[in-house]
Amino acid sequence: MTDLVSAISSEALPQRRRFVLVRRLAAHRSFAIGFVIVVLLIALTLLAPILSNGDPSAMSIRQRFRPPSTMHLFGTDMYGRDIFTRVLYGARLSLWIGTAVAIISGVLGALIGLLAGYFRAADAVLMRIMDALMAFPAILLAIGITATLGPQTSSVIAALSAAYLPRTARVVRAAALVIREQEFVEAARISGAGAGRIILRHLLPNSVGPLLVQLTFVFAYAILAEAALSFVGVGPPPPTPSWGNIIAEGRDYSIEAWWIMLFPGMAICIAALGVNLIGDGLRDILDPRLKIEG
Amino acid sequence: MLRNATLKLVQAVPVIVILVVLTFLLMQLLPGDPAVVIAGPEASAAAVDAIRARLGLDQPIWWQLTSYFMHLLQGDFGTSLILNEPVFNAFLLRLPVTASLALVSMIITVPVGVALGTLAAYCHNRRSDVAIMIVALLGVSVPGFWIGILSVVLFSVKLGWLPSAGYSPLSDGAWAWLSTLVQPAMVLALFQIGYLARVTRSAMLDVLDQDFVRTARAKGMSEWSTVGKHALRNALIQVVTATGVILSLLVGGAVVIEQMFALPGIGRFVLDAILRRDYPVVQGSMLLLGIAFVLINLIVDIIYTWIDPRIRYD
Numbered sequence: 001m002t003d004l005v006s007a008i009s010s011e012a013l014p015q016r017r018r019f020v021l022v023r024r025l026a027a028h029r030s031f032a033i034g035f036v037i038v039v040l041l042i043a044l045t046l047l048a049p050i051l052s053n054g055d056p057s058a059m060s061i062r063q064r065f066r067p068p069s070t071m072h073l074f075g076t077d078m079y080g081r082d083i084f085t086r087v088l089y090g091a092r093l094s095l096w097i098g099t100a101v102a103i104i105s106g107v108l109g110a111l112i113g114l115l116a117g118y119f120r121a122a123d124a125v126l127m128r129i130m131d132a133l134m135a136f137p138a139i140l141l142a143i144g145i146t147a148t149l150g151p152q153t154s155s156v157i158a159a160l161s162a163a164y165l166p167r168t169a170r171v172v173r174a175a176a177l178v179i180r181e182q183e184f185v186e187a188a189r190i191s192g193a194g195a196g197r198i199i200l201r202h203l204l205p206n207s208v209g210p211l212l213v214q215l216t217f218v219f220a221y222a223i224l225a226e227a228a229l230s231f232v233g234v235g236p237p238p239p240t241p242s243w244g245n246i247i248a249e250g251r252d253y254s255i256e257a258w259w260i261m262l263f264p265g266m267a268i269c270i271a272a273l274g275v276n277l278i279g280d281g282l283r284d285i286l287d288p289r290l291k292i293e294g
Numbered sequence: 295m296l297r298n299a300t301l302k303l304v305q306a307v308p309v310i311v312i313l314v315v316l317t318f319l320l321m322q323l324l325p326g327d328p329a330v331v332i333a334g335p336e337a338s339a340a341a342v343d344a345i346r347a348r349l350g351l352d353q354p355i356w357w358q359l360t361s362y363f364m365h366l367l368q369g370d371f372g373t374s375l376i377l378n379e380p381v382f383n384a385f386l387l388r389l390p391v392t393a394s395l396a397l398v399s400m401i402i403t404v405p406v407g408v409a410l411g412t413l414a415a416y417c418h419n420r421r422s423d424v425a426i427m428i429v430a431l432l433g434v435s436v437p438g439f440w441i442g443i444l445s446v447v448l449f450s451v452k453l454g455w456l457p458s459a460g461y462s463p464l465s466d467g468a469w470a471w472l473s474t475l476v477q478p479a480m481v482l483a484l485f486q487i488g489y490l491a492r493v494t495r496s497a498m499l500d501v502l503d504q505d506f507v508r509t510a511r512a513k514g515m516s517e518w519s520t521v522g523k524h525a526l527r528n529a530l531i532q533v534v535t536a537t538g539v540i541l542s543l544l545v546g547g548a549v550v551i552e553q554m555f556a557l558p559g560i561g562r563f564v565l566d567a568i569l570r571r572d573y574p575v576v577q578g579s580m581l582l583l584g585i586a587f588v589l590i591n592l593i594v595d596i597i598y599t600w601i602d603p604r605i606r607y608d
Binding site for chain 1: 305308309310312313316320321323324325431432434435436437438439440443444446447451542543545546547549550553561564565568569576580583584585587588591
């Protein structure tokens with residue numbers, strides 16, 4: 001009986017329906033554009049050693065402040081470092097931080113959201129903690145935590161995960177609250193399924209859609225937030241090329257050597273735009289009722 | 295409505311208690327001995343001991359937390375290590391700057407964001423909808439500090455229209471005040487406008503689809519009052535929620551933008567404190583901001599029940 005119920009409700013989608021999902025995503029204009037942008041970005045970062053001179057920190061006194069040319073596609077900075085190379089390696093850092101933040105806040109957010117959505121007692125405690133975390137402006141909380149832990153990539157990841165965790169937990173909880181009231185969950189409970197089984201086999205698979213949508217937006221926020229953190233000087237320390245600190249370094253030369261700050265900024269826009277487009281597409285298809293959440 | 299308000303107020307109390315604990319824990323995240331980190335790398339052993347005694351770091355942790363609570367209950371939000379000034383006073387002194395920035399930014403954001411979102415929903419899937427949504431998407435994808443630099447190059451350096459940095463208080467004249475704020479406020483508004491337009495559009499799409507809108511049109515009501523009065527009023531709930539989120543985004547953004555435009559507000563105050571390891575200021579200001587946002591959300595919740603009496607909390 002239990003098997004029958006779960007087979008109907010949440011067992012893996014049959015092969016054909018999966019393809020339908022892929023086809024609908026491919027047909028969705030913003031998803032398709034975003035997907036192409038992100039795949040291109042990933043390809044560029046993977047090919048960075050081949051496409052660029054391979055060393056984002058290589059200095060050259062003679063090549064200082066060179067404007068964009070075929071030699072230096074994006075020009076060079078005050079130390080003669082190639083901006084194109086730095087932007088490509090900066091992309092690695094940004095995408096890595098975005099991925100790590102999405103995974104960590106996704107896993108913890110799912111855990112907290114599911115527990116809060118299923119157990120009423122846990123709900124009161126966990127969601128009050130999330131409310132408190134959410135009371136701090138996200139960037140401010142992230143700057144505070146990163147500066148406290150010390151300026152490293154891992155601190156940035158931990159800080160941004162903490163800052164976006166409450167939003168993720170809220171989305172999963174909201175989905176879980178709706179699903180737990182549905183008849184098939186009631187049926188599972190009557191046929192003897194325990195809390196663990198209901199959470200894992202019913203609540204989790206059915207909240208994956210909204211969670212995924214939320215996580216793509218978290219990814220985009222994380223890219224923007226990391227750049228802001230690096231810009232104010234609490235991100236990964238300067239020799240590491242990060243979009244934010246390339247812009248910070250180029251700021252003093254924004255008139256004479258505009259290329260130093262222009263290109264990393266455009267890179268941030270393109271990356272955030274690509275991820276946001278994917279998020280919009282996923283939202284339309286996976287969860288049409290979901291509203292954009294901050 | 296009164297019952298709802300009281301209920302929400304009671305729920306806010308534990309959140310504020312947790313906020314206090316979280317800001318307390320922030321300092322515990324400091325790697326190694328907090329006194330050594332705060333005193334800085336060149337400090338003498340005596341200076342480290344002085345900091346340790348001053349912040350009570352030589353006490354057991356439960357006692358530190360208790361005394362933190364006791365001081366807060368007496369309205370003592372700590373004392374800055376560098377300014378030697380109570381954090382609360384220093385915070386209040388800088389509040390008008392950030393409040394002015396937020397106000398000007400909100401005045402730009404809300405009408406533009408709501409108008410764009412409504413227009414996009416009204417022209418659903420037509421060319422103007424797509425164009426507006428592309429603009430809104432760019433708004434939420436562009437880093438504010440980068441646009442800030444570009445804007446300073448254009449409006450301050452090339453055209454010389456607006457000051458590139460600094461702040462002039464309202465008491466020195468409204469025009470000077472506004473001219474120092476317009477540029478940073480516009481830069482901040484870009485992201486918020488994009489966000490608000492997206493939220494408004496999706497809320498309006500839901501509403502425009504409903505029966506009462508069709509009825510309003512069918513009985514010959516003008517498009518202007520159907521969309522502007524009936525539909526927008528119903529979409530307002532989500533716009534109000536978004537406004538709460540936007541205020542939070544604004545203050546977060548202000549940390550970076552105030553630094554950039556040399557505005558002596560809360561954001562710059564906290565950032566400077568973080569960079570100088572002035573932890574009492576970081577703790578105290580974050581707590582004050584956290585409490586402010588709990589109260590703002592409380593007000594938003596109460597406004598809900600006023601806009602839409604169908605909402606009941608339990």
